[in-house]
Amino acid sequence: MPPQEDSSPTQDSFSEQELGKFQTLMDIVARLRAPGGCPWDREQTHESLKRNLLEESYEVIEAIDQGDPAVLSEELGDLLVQVAFHADIAKEAGDFQLEDVLREINAKLVRRHPHVFADGHAKDAREVERNWEQIKAEERKAKGESKSPVEGIPGNLPALAYAQLMQDRVGKAGFEWDDISGVLDKIVEEVAELKAAATPEEKMHELGDLLFTMVNLTRWSGEHAEDVLRKANQRFGKRYLGMEKLAAERSLDFNSLSLNQKEELWQEAKRLVG
Template identity: 45%
Template sequence: MEKICEEFERLVQIMETLRSERGCEWDRSQTHDSLKPYMVEEAYELLDAIDEKNDTKMMEELGDVLLQVIFHSQIAKERNAFDVLDVLRTLNEKLIRRHPHVFGESPGYSYEQWERIKSQEKGSTKTSAIGELNKALPALSLARRIQENAAAVGFDWPDVSGALEKVKEEVKELEEALQNGDSKCVEEELGDLLFAVVNIARFSNVDPEVALRKATEKFASRFKMVENFAKERGLELNKMTLEQLDALWEEAKGGE
């Protein structure tokens, strides 16, 4: 534990030096706003490392995420707002407060209790079981969270089959909207379909954000293979028929 404290203190001191007059010009110029893209980027790079099951890369990316925390804390300290000690203290107190079944007398963990404590912390006058919409979340993650809250009070399908039937129903309604050519209706029905698909992901213990990212990466990989096949045969994609492109696509799938 002593070594952990030493290394953490060293990290804080390094950041203070980088932000000082004798520090790095780039680091000194950063603000909370300018750093926002880096926090998102580092978080997704960590997810990639986890997916790859690469411990060395994961260790490095966790460090990069921690760097963002220290960076923001140092900027806040310079504004006399808070410092990294305040961040740590607040986190420790929140962890203890949200786990009364470990640090208190509560008999055991429950999702409802977790959400109730969160609501109390935020001073929410919660009138709905689904809570407040956390608009900071990506749309797929937000949908899953809302569904989890609704399910916690019993508003849920008995099993995944009900969710699957709902997807089929939404597909039909989307088809009708497309036939009618009403863009607003298409947007609504497409949203309903995506929301229904998230329900299947939730029942299957699959993160819809991760699933969509992997599907996108798979598509990109196959498309590059199609491009390579076409180039090897002296073909130009924009001059090929859909049937020819589909044949190369199937070949790419087989090559995986």
């Protein structure tokens, strides 16, 4: 018998219109994970893909920070692949299907926006947030759940994001400063307690309290602590590279320079790179 032609789908198998549909992505993932598909894809589980999901999420964030729409479009696609994989794995296990995911999130969005889809009212974003939290509380009550604001926060969140989310929640529950001056006073208090700490354990404790309060300051300033620190890291990196470049251009051994000389280069690099 003549050799059988490979009937596996290729990019040419899909029209431009089909390539623009989410269902096509689901079909491709299903094919990859089906018998005769890709060995690597067939081995993946919810657990094995956790790192991929996290990495793709951070790459989306980086693309947003870069301000490049083309890169963001590509990275969002990579993130959608993760959604498709988890949905296909769940379908194969008989746990749920993509339709269940969509049904639940669509119903939730409609339910939590009564000012758009029903006769609710919200005059501004603040009121929307209050209504959202109230609806969430009612949903938990209907399920027989009674969670504290500090419960149910994903334990794998980065510490800064965890702290800010917890502060947001308790703030909405009424445990909040009257204004930002209370936060600033608290920082002064925490610095004093850090200076007075006598043991390594006390210092670690007070450092944690100070960091926690600094997160609250960023929250009161309308910023996200993760974003603020990430941008500070980026600025520091650019300035340090600028210092090294200036030293190299002047044939200086950077590591042999005094701290004062490095500080001069730092200030110059700061002016050059921002």
